[in-house]
Amino acid sequence: MASATGDDGDGVNLNFLPLLRTLARGAAVTLGGIFSVVTISSTAITLFTQHTQHQFGSPSSCIKKKNTSLCDACRGKGFYMCKLCKGNATIEWSPLYDPVFINPCLCPTCDGHRIQRCLNCIGTGYI
Template identity: 75%
Template sequence: MVLTGDGAGSGAGDGGGGSNFNLAPLVRTLAKGAALAIGGIFSITMISSTAITFFTLHKKDQFGSPSSLSTKKKNVSACDVCKGKGFYMCKLCKGNATIEWSPLYDPVFINPCLCPTCDGHRIQRCLNCLGSGFVQQAKG
C-alpha cells in the first residue's frame, strides 16, 4: 500500500460500521437472561425452604419429640431401661464396637468384625422407648 499525502487509505475513525451499532437489544437480552436466572434461583430457594419447613414440622409431630410430649405429659414417664436417655450400651459387643466371629463351626481363626447391632458406635437405640426416652403409661 502506498501512502500519499492526500489522505488516501483507511484511517482509524472513518466508520467501519461501528457507529451504527445498536446497544439496546443486547442490553435487553442480557437483562432478560439475568432476570430469568435470578427468578429461577429465587423460586427454587422458596420451594426448598417451604419443603424443609413442612417436613421439619411434620417430623416434630411424631412421637418422641418434646413438642408432642408437652401436650401428653400426663400419659408418659421416663423409660426405665435407658433411664430416659434413649440409648444404652450395645448388648451384643458390650461397648467394644467389634465382635469375634468365624464362619466355621469349629473355628481355627476368629476374626474381629464390626458389630452389626450398633455399627461400631458402641451404643444402640433403646428398643423399649424407641430412642425417645419416654414411654406411655397404661390408662386405668
C-alpha cells in the first residue's frame, strides 16, 4: 500500500512538487519574455510611425499650411520619371571599361517602377 509520502512500494520516492515549481517558473519566464518583446516592439513601431508622420507630414497637413506652394520639380505629383533609366526600368551595365557584352540590369534608383520619389518635396507635392 502506498504511503502519503509518495512511496509506491518499490523503494522509489518521487516528489513532484519541485518538478512542478521548476516547470511553472520556466513557463512564467518564457511567457513574460514573449510579452515584454511584443510590448516593446509594438510601442517602438507606434512611436516610429508617429515620428515619421510628423517629420515628413502628410499631403493633407501640407495643404492646411498657409505658406505652401506646389513643387516645381514634380509639378505637385510627388513623383517623376526616373532620371537614371529614363523610364525604361532597366539600365545597360558592364563591369568592364570597354565591354564586349552589355547586360541589361534592373534600375537601382527606381527598382524597376519607372518613377522615383521627388527629392525636392520628399514625395508630398508641396514645398
